Amino acid sequence: MSLAEYGTELDENGHPATPDDATTRAPARVPLRDRLLTLDELGNLAPPEPLIDGFLYRNTLAQLSATAGSYKTFAAIAMSCSVALGEAWEGHRVPSAEKVIYVAAEGASGLRSRILAWCELSGCDPRRLSDQLYVLPCPIQLGNFADVSEACDMAREIGAGLVVLDTRAKCTIGLEENSATEQGRAIAAAERIQEAAGCTVLDIHHAGRSGSTPRGSTAWDGGVWSDLRMEGSDLVAKISCEKHKDAPSGCEHHFRAVPHTVSETLMPGVPETARQTLVVVSSDGETDPLSLTGSVRQLWDAVETASTSAGMSPATLLDVSDISRATFYRALKTLQTRGFIKNAGTEKRPMWVGTALGRQAFKGGAVS
Template identity: 30%
Template sequence: MRPASVEAEIAVLGGVYIDTDAALQMFASLTRDHFTRESHRLLFDAMHLLVKSGTAVDQVTLAEVLKDRGDYETVGGISFLASLMDAVPTAANAGYHVGIVRDRAHQRKVAALAEQLAQSPGDPALLAALREVPDARIGAERFRLMTDTDIQSLPPMEWLWEGVLPENSLAALIGPPEQGKSLLSLGLCFSAQTGTPYLDRKVRGGNAVCVAAGEGVSGLGSRTRAWKAANHYAGNIGAHFLTEPVMLADPTEVRHFVAAIRTLSEPPALIVIDTLARCYAGDENSTQDMSAFVAGADRLRTETGAAVLIVHHTNATGERERGNTALRGACDVMMLARKEGELITVSCEKMKDAPHFPKMHLRLVRVADSVVVFTAERAPAVNPDELTEKQAEILALLRTHFLENGATASEWLKSSGVPERTFYDARTALVRKGYVNAPEQPKGGRYTLTERGEVFVTAGCGDTADILR
């Protein structure tokens, strides 16, 4: 079966009902031949006629054009036209859907040529046609000139991470090694995926994809568990990871990566590249090589609509990014992370279209078998061994009553005899400080002692209150 996405074709056509910009985007990027079904091609032709004449595209005007052309019943009549509006509640993802339709058409053309080559191996004309395929969608129809009035009507900048990272932007987080850069970007990924605030700033929810090809891959599992424990999540939250590098200077690699991303049910809001060095095959000091990397990152941004955050190291002075300045020139946002005593400070080095955000002062706090980033003002007690008497008593119950199989939250709460709020505060602290393992499943999962918790409880010879005195 030839590659196709009927759902994306319907989404593109339905988007024209909702938004004039969606119509312009479709006609600037697609032709009727990009669509697989004849009914979709006929709709495209009819919509094109209406837009060219300056007539609004709606159910009535579209039906009249189709009737005049004798295509009304062929496309499915009023029921199909009505279904288009129901199929697409918003045109916000129009560019993403256009990209899917365009890519599937590209794949069909390659497949057709490959089949012909199988029948006529070495045919010079077919080989020449195959070489032309990558450029087939790059033509005059790709570009749409805009007037100054069009520019004034462009939507204002929206924030993915309020005041820090705009949507659909190119950004870099730089810093010396072991300054918390990967932890910071990972926390942002999880906050985007769950739509929860991050470091006291709002985050717009959406799919997050992390290319975790940096030096900390081996610790990714423990960091993920720690973030979930600290933020009261269990089980799968839906973030996606790639633990191998994507060479962004290679257009073929980028195309394959974009194709993988388009298998997601919704386009991503955030893509993290951790680190630049692992996804870079050239000379970091070369303008040509760095420009090729930036072009790949920017293509990733435009093809998916996501904000792309690149994690990168600083030079020997620790003040600027390592390598060529083409990266800084291309970025909308550049942030610098570095340790200052017990704190990590994140400063804004560049903000293209908004004021620089004030410095963020952060602290790493141990949670379970890793650490989590908090703002310094909201960080829990830094000493992980410091338990209150009530926390110690509730911890001891896991060994006294549930040593073999652990306990569900409700079982553990019932055995404690304390108010729910007291119990849940203690449970969160015990997980965060590494004394208790949180279950993988949010419902019915069982809490168990960690090795650290076992040592703490048994050291008290049965009276945990004495340990704290």
């Protein structure tokens, strides 16, 4: 419930507004007596509807927390693009297309290549994201009345179904991170945005150094409807659904970060290094021993036993793997798309090396 519903509105400095301000800016307060529900009326309440089945639900407040370098922004971008297009995200149903506002509070300079890379790997025409995905290249300060009011108007006018705040730290400057009282103000502000547009607000937050537990006050952990926690390193990641208030939770989903260089067609005149990025994709079930051929194992053995730290060129790998050219390139593509190898060279001169995900998959002959 928002501060406005309690009749406690804040001015632009975060102080209680005067009666005149509260009257003009806050919606009319509904008396508590008029909010009472009978048992029959409880039965008329709609069940939670998924925004991304199993991850996010409509008109709720959610958080995704992860340590630095865990690929949380890449995951948030992939979710946002899927919701904007109304297409399943890595096998998880997205019932309908919704407009998305992505608040790039830490800067928007690298988002274009990340979004275009997702489009290329997903086979999506980026033009389909026009008027569906919007990027705000500055924070919305949840402790600032003017910022929150403007964000409410913006989300309502656009008709947003999802607002992503990346990251909470940049959107709560001036609010003590460890204070339940001050973070409670931030939660109430995020709920105002949610209620204004009937949208889902996804808060991206840093975890502590020791794991995926969110940093700072636990007020958010109790206040959110969905609590997602992410861990990742060396191109391997996991998202745990710690909590959904009224939907199944406790599940884990595994992902890999696939290196990708956006084509010059989509980013003409941009240097190759500025087109190199990552795309987070599902790896659930990908290490099933029955899903890979012997030639893939043979090529993996060549990568691991013969490669240097700088990697090996395709020509050298072909020579040492002792398989036919056609089979070699099919096996190479399999290892690449599953994240078992990565390019340590350039787009024009690739040098392939094994990844931690590949070593985990092939450990002890698990994959054959």
